[in-house]
Amino acid sequence: MPSLVAVVVAHDSAEALPACLAALAAEHVPAIVVDNASRDGSAALAQAAGAQVVRNLRNEGYGRANNIGVRVAERAAHILILNPDVELRPGAVDALLAASEAYPDAGLYAPRLVEPDGRFFYQPRSLLAPYLTNPKGRLALPEGDACAPFLSGACLMMRRELFLELGGFDENIFLFYEDDDLCRRVADAGQALIHVHGAMASHGRGRSSAPERGRIFRTRWHQAWSRAYVSRKYGLPDPSPVTLAVNGAKAVLSALAFRRSGRERYGGSAAGALAALRRRSALAREGLDP
Incomplete structure (x- = not known):
């Protein structure tokens, strides 16, 4: 054995x-x-x-x-x-x-x-x-x-x-x-x-997977969603409203300044927080069975 x-x-x-x-x-x-x-x-x-x-x-x-x-x-x-x-x-x-x-x-x-x-x-x-x-x-x-x-x-x-x-x-x-x-x-x-x-x-931090288009948005989406999920699971305050407000505003400013990286980063966090507030599952986003 x-x-x-x-x-x-x-x-x-x-x-x-x-x-x-x-x-x-x-x-x-x-x-x-x-x-x-x-x-x-x-x-x-x-x-x-x-x-x-x-x-x-x-x-x-x-x-x-x-x-x-x-x-x-x-x-x-x-x-x-x-x-x-x-x-x-x-x-x-x-x-x-x-x-x-x-x-x-x-x-x-x-x-x-x-x-x-x-x-x-x-x-x-x-x-x-x-x-x-x-x-x-x-x-x-x-x-x-x-x-x-x-x-x-x-x-x-x-x-x-x-x-x-x-x-x-x-x-x-x-x-x-x-x-x-x-x-x-x-x-x-x-x-x-x-x-x-x-x-x-x-x-190697960050070398686990090769770079791909949309990775930053997707990563930030899951970070925001998962933080909200585990917070609710253990009776902690839901961070989603603050995450949505702060990152949503930053995403808009990044879009106005034509900063794609900021738009993806902050937009991903805002979208993940919004999905958590709407009780959408991460598995549904990835096309997996709930």
């Missing part, structure tokens, strides 16, 4: 996948690549690299595709969820598995994610964190293993059994805040979230 199986969701990820899969192979971690209808040969590339490939006929979104991959990893004790633009550094897997033994009551473990500029990612607060609150977002980087209010979905390790018991990622979310939501449910189940300082991984 493998102690760990990696699940990598790909969507036009041919540029980033080779390094990600090579790093997993170097750590002797078998990989399942769930391909969200890529058009750039990502699935064939992953298969040639030795990964088990699940080919979705349409883009199912990040959380839904990860759930598919975890269900396929039937023999795994732990699952490692990571983006295609994440490369594990030597010893990262051993450090994560050692942490799971050192902190057996924890539910989620994440490595130190090193950004392209050399800094490491650590989010000091979360919209949904029910404990370890830090309302001003004061950043104090950990110097060792630490409990955290949030762990990035770019790279997470979890017991497969627990992931399935909690229902995996919320499948109503197409993109964004699915990791905040999972972190919240793990914490609500009484289990800690552990930043494993000795496990390191490089994060």
Whole structure:
């Protein structure tokens, strides 16, 4: 029984996948690549690299595709969820598995994610964190293993059994805040979230998918919609009215100034907030079954 199986969701990820899969192979971690209808040969590339490939006929979104991959990893004790633009550094897997033994009551473990500029990612607060609150977002980087209010979905390790018991990622979310939501449910189940300082991984941030027309609008749409969705889910104030008002005004000003980038960015946020207010689902926008 493998102690760990990696699940990598790909969507036009041919540029980033080779390094990600090579790093997993170097750590002797078998990989399942769930391909969200890529058009750039990502699935064939992953298969040639030795990964088990699940080919979705349409883009199912990040959380839904990860759930598919975890269900396929039937023999795994732990699952490692990571983006295609994440490369594990030597010893990262051993450090994560050692942490799971050192902190057996924890539910989620994440490595130190090193950004392209050399800094490491650590989010000091979360919209949904029910404990370890830090309302001003004061950043104090950990110097060792630490409990955290949030762990990035770019790279997470979890017991497969627990992931399935909690229902995996919320499948109503197409993109964004699915990791905040999972972190919240793990914490609500009484289990800690552990930043494993000795496990390191490089994060390409933004290199998971190739650029495509309309991507900025679509990204901002889902950010606004998902933030509203998880806020309502946990009884927090709905940010949609403010998001719509602020970004709608900025979108109009950008259009008047012929600034396409601003029009897409702010227009996407306004449209996502409006859709949330109208209770339109993200899945409906993407043509997926509700």
